[in-house]
Amino acid sequence: MKFLRLALILGLCLTGACAIATEEPAFTVSLAQGDCEVREYPALVVAEVSVTGDRKAAASAGFRLLAGYIFGGNTARQKIAMTAPVVQAPAAGQKIAMTAPVLQSGGDGQWVIRFIMPRGATLESLPRPNDPEVHLHAIAPARMAVIRFSGLAGPDAITANTAALSAFITAQHLQAIGPVSLAQYDPPWKLWFLRRNELMIPVAPAAQG
Template identity: 75%
Template structure:
């Protein structure tokens, strides 16, 4: 456990110091208004876990489980590159649309936390997780309405930016087809004013 913690901290230190080299999912922008955009994401492969707790507690639990997988907790003991962001969304009975990047949204205390696998990954080529709580999933292409904001992702900031994004969706006559999610791109020791966050909502393709 100590060695895993050390490896995780080292890997995230490198991520924070060399953010430019950290892979993020590709996307195309079809509409941009200030800090709000409409983006199209390609098909992706993710590792995900279902966890319970409040937003921060669930994010921490999920992150540790997924970090175990990418730091060698798999059938081939293979290390898998960390990407940004991490994804957290409220769990529900419906399939959750992929939002890229950590994504979070309010729910009844049950959450899905996701790591996006490196570009080119497939269900066939990725090693199988050793922990049965970690599942690999293929996610279909998705169109997302997104608003960017900086600073700490406190609940008040999440709520305010969700309202901004919903206003953008209404103004552009878009149709939301899923719940809001919070995407966080930076390790926790990043200075608050340098942190990158996004609220994302899946929308229908016209």
């Protein structure tokens, strides 16, 4: 089954249905230090699904459902440009903070997988998903502490980089207000050592005055 899921994703990509994303959400950087930075993201529109399983299985299942939507599985049979990243974030009773890029986060086998919709898309202009598991949401502007890392986003890499990002947040006297999310920017056929990943933690807005 795992092989079949991978073959499906690769097949879509090799036939041109899953072109490498060229658009990423706009943001401004208010603080940068090494591989860490603080970003200000505008309001975004996302398509998302809730899935269960381990991180890899959830990412695969969520990607397949969301790919179905943007490749024409909607009321207008419209193809929607894929953007980067894909985001995986926590679900099941946890508050889900804004995650931009595909983002992946979660715990206890519960995950939310998100695709960011193209710039200018609105809830009114996007076609409705045919699959009832796919939902469209507007996400409020958010401030995110981010760490970049390359390679495979395995458990050890996620643990080490989460610790580094948390240390950055503490050192900069920032206040974390949500869980960590995983953002991945590259297709599955890209060489592992060239892959771009980010971990994101929402932080409180900067004090005014």
